Amino acid sequence: MPESIADRQVMATSLRTDACGQLRREDVGRTVRLGGWVHRSRDLGGLVFIDLRDRTGLLQLAFGPGWSPSDALATAAAVGVESVILGEGEVVAREADRVNPDMLTGEIEVRVRSIRIVGPAATPALPVARARGEKAPSEELRLRHRYLDLRRPELQQNLVLRHRLMQATRRYLCDHGYLELETPILTKPTPEGARDYLVPSRVHPGEFYALPQSPQIYKQLFMICGFDRYFQIARCFRDEDLRADRQPEFTQIDIEASFIEREDIATLAEGLIGALWREAGHEIPAQFERMTYADAMEYYGCDRPDLRYGLRVADYSSVFRTLDFAVTTSALSAGARVRGIIVPGGGAWSRKQVDELEALAKSAGVGGLLRLRKTDGAYDGPLAKYLTDEARSAFALNDGDLALFVAAADRVANPALDRVRQECARRLDLVDENAQRFLWVMDFPMFEEDPATGALAAVHHPFTAPHPDDMREFPDAPARWRALAYDVVLNGTELGGGSIRTSDPAVQSRMFALLGIGDVAEQERRFGFLLEGLRAGAPPHGGIAFGFDRIAMLLSHATSLRDVIAFPKTTAARSLFEGAPVAVPEADLAELNIAVRLNDGRKG
Numbered sequence: 341m342p343e344s345i346a347d348r349q350v351m352a353t354s355l356r357t358d359a360c361g362q363l364r365r366e367d368v369g370r371t372v373r374l375g376g377w378v379h380r381s382r383d384l385g386g387l388v389f390i391d392l393r394d395r396t397g398l399l400q401l402a403f404g405p406g407w408s409p410s411d412a413l414a415t416a417a418a419v420g421v422e423s424v425i426l427g428e429g430e431v432v433a434r435e436a437d438r439v440n441p442d443m444l445t446g447e448i449e450v451r452v453r454s455i456r457i458v459g460p461a462a463t464p465a466l467p468v469a470r471a472r473g474e475k476a477p478s479e480e481l482r483l484r485h486r487y488l489d490l491r492r493p494e495l496q497q498n499l500v501l502r503h504r505l506m507q508a509t510r511r512y513l514c515d516h517g518y519l520e521l522e523t524p525i526l527t528k529p530t531p532e533g534a535r536d537y538l539v540p541s542r543v544h545p546g547e548f549y550a551l552p553q554s555p556q557i558y559k560q561l562f563m564i565c566g567f568d569r570y571f572q573i574a575r576c577f578r579d580e581d582l583r584a585d586r587q588p589e590f591t592q593i594d595i596e597a598s599f600i601e602r603e604d605i606a607t608l609a610e611g612l613i614g615a616l617w618r619e620a621g622h623e624i625p626a627q628f629e630r631m632t633y634a635d636a637m638e639y640y641g642c643d644r645p646d647l648r649y650g651l652r653v654a655d656y657s658s659v660f661r662t663l664d665f666a667v668t669t670s671a672l673s674a675g676a677r678v679r680g681i682i683v684p685g686g687g688a689w690s691r692k693q694v695d696e697l698e699a700l701a702k703s704a705g706v707g708g709l710l711r712l713r714k715t716d717g718a719y720d721g722p723l724a725k726y727l728t729d730e731a732r733s734a735f736a737l738n739d740g741d742l743a744l745f746v747a748a749a750d751r752v753a754n755p756a757l758d759r760v761r762q763e764c765a766r767r768l769d770l771v772d773e774n775a776q777r778f779l780w781v782m783d784f785p786m787f788e789e790d791p792a793t794g795a796l797a798a799v800h801h802p803f804t805a806p807h808p809d810d811m812r813e814f815p816d817a818p819a820r821w822r823a824l825a826y827d828v829v830l831n832g833t834e835l836g837g838g839s840i841r842t843s844d845p846a847v848q849s850r851m852f853a854l855l856g857i858g859d860v861a862e863q864e865r866r867f868g869f870l871l872e873g874l875r876a877g878a879p880p881h882g883g884i885a886f887g888f889d890r891i892a893m894l895l896s897h898a899t900s901l902r903d904v905i906a907f908p909k910t911t912a913a914r915s916l917f918e919g920a921p922v923a924v925p926e927a928d929l930a931e932l933n934i935a936v937r938l939n940d941g942r943k944g
């Protein structure tokens with residue numbers, strides 16, 4: 341991806357006339373001064389070639405007896421890879437048979453007259469220039485030696501794209517009247533559903549700040565203060581058990597606006613995403629598809645369905661009710677449903693392959709996966725001999741189809757069906773890698789009910805407004821309320837989410853009570869600064885936040901968030917390069933009034 345530096349002169353400094361990757365055929369004849377890293381070098385005995393690298397690209401330097409003094413030739417022959425050199429010479433056209441079409445500078449080279457090693461490099465711990473097909477070093481090694489890893493053109497391009505996406509975000513939002521406003525990093529806990537990172541206060545012994553899980557409350561306060569439209573490219577911190585695609589500190593595009601409804605946020609978000617995708621060279625639909633949360637769960641078993649392929653889940657309970665099949669009959673009478681997926685072509689899978697799918701479903705919590713296959717007009721599977729004509733026509737299997745059913749409560753069946761669906765699509769190669777299926781998932785439930793205790797937890801966060809129709813219709817059944825919350829999903833990945841907020845302090849206080857914070861004094865202690873603000877006159881407001889790292893990852897075709905974050909943490913939440921976290925000297929802890937006591941009984 342070319343960097344957009346309109347004026348090449350911008351890169352000129354006191355030490356160089358040009359950046360390496362920007363020289364072209366029209367520069368032939370010019371004397372240039374350059375600086376960069378020795379990417380590769382080849383000594384052909386009397387003739388030395390160096391590929392010089394800087395962030396703009398690679399350029400071939402040629403050293404030869406006809407034009408390089410002997411000391412320059414000797415220095416070039418001896419300089420180690422990754423050393424930093426300054427050189428001066430003349431741009432010449434390469435012979436036709438030596439043109440390298442893979443290099444932007446491949447039509448030229450610089451015949452060097454003088455060279456100076458200004459930053460000699462120790463032997464690199466990992467190769468920056470990799471030969472075609474050469475195996476990548478382990479990620480652990482790459483992260484440990486990040487100063488070398490980040491020199492690789494691939495990672496440089498990812499970070500350049502990241503920069504451009506940030507600038508495109510700023511441009512788009514500024515053009516739409518949004519103010520870029522900062523919020524504190526040392527703050528009070530913001531409930532986004534994760535654990536807080538705590539920072540001890542030295543001046544207030546025994547007291548702690550929390551790092552923000554998001555700027556949520558502050559951005560609402562900006563609306564209460566009348567700033568009308570806010571955005572921030574905000575760093576957020578969540579202390580979670582890490583999964584492969586999470587980082588404990590991450591960046592989000594955080595947005596809030598006043599006097600708006602859901603449609604306003606939808607239009608803004610579609611425009612912003614369109615601008616970001618355009619920045620990376622893709623045109624996308626101006627409007628995204630829409631689906632309710634209820635439909636997403638019903639037909640895909642998850643709240644971020646991948647619409648690039650079918651394999652929709654259907655409810656076959658009414659068919660199974662007519663069958664004399666003990667397993668499903670007992671599940672149905674216990675209140676479960678029988679739902680399933682019909683997989684065209686799945687009939688060709690071996691028993692072992694279907695067993696593997698069942699193992700996947702079981703790992704998601706269901707007791708089993710009921711299979712039914714139709715080959716050459718005949719049915720096969722435990723259910724086969726119980727089928728009736730009505731059931732056969734209801735399933736409507738074609739030859740070669742495999743039907744997979746789950747008999748369980750939705751809460752358990754959904755994740756199992758979701759996994760099975762994804763795995764079937766992968767096996768059958770149904771995922772169109774070029775498709776971009778953007779989707780709004782709307783009308784999330786307000787609360788999630790703990791099946792054992794009945795306790796309610798916020799699905800989005802406690803500041804989300806419940807759907808007013810549901811509050812009116814089921815005033816005493818909050819577990820049935822939908823929220824004015826929405827997510828943006830692309831191909832099965834959540835890009836962002838947000839909600840319309842509660843702007844009535846009485847409703848907000850009731851939300852806290854439903855979430856188990858009934859005590860008014862406790863509400864004031866934890867959220868007084870928001871409640872006070874709401875009581876001071878709050879406009880209707882709402883917003884959204886997008887995972888910026890994930891967007892940068894998708895648009896740079898990286899496979900890991902760590903490839904679009906300069907200094908990321910490992911999945912074990914460590915930074916291998918700087919070496920964090922670390923134990924700190926006893927004296928530093930004493931100053932903070934902290935004594936370390938490890939939960940496993942060891943002394944810190």
Ligand code: ASP
Pocket residue numbers: 532553554555556595837838839883884885
């Ligand atoms: N604060 C939410 C989050 O970080 C986003 C929002 O509601 O705007 O996920």
